[in-house]
Amino acid sequence: MQIDPKEGHPAMDYAEHNRTYKLFTKLTVYTIVSVVALMAFLYIFVV
Secondary structure (H helix, E strand, O other): OOOOOHHOOOOOOOOHHHHHHHHHHHHHHHHHHHHHHHHHHHHHHOO
C-alpha cells in the first residue's frame, strides 16, 4: 500500500501512518496464526 502525500493534508504524518499500518497487519497475522495453532493443539490433545 503506497500513499501519495502530495494529495493529502500537509499536517498528516504519513511515515508514522505507514509504520502503524504495518504493525497492525503484522500483529493481525500473528494473532490469526496463533489462534489456528491453539485450535489445532486443542483438537489433538483434548478431543
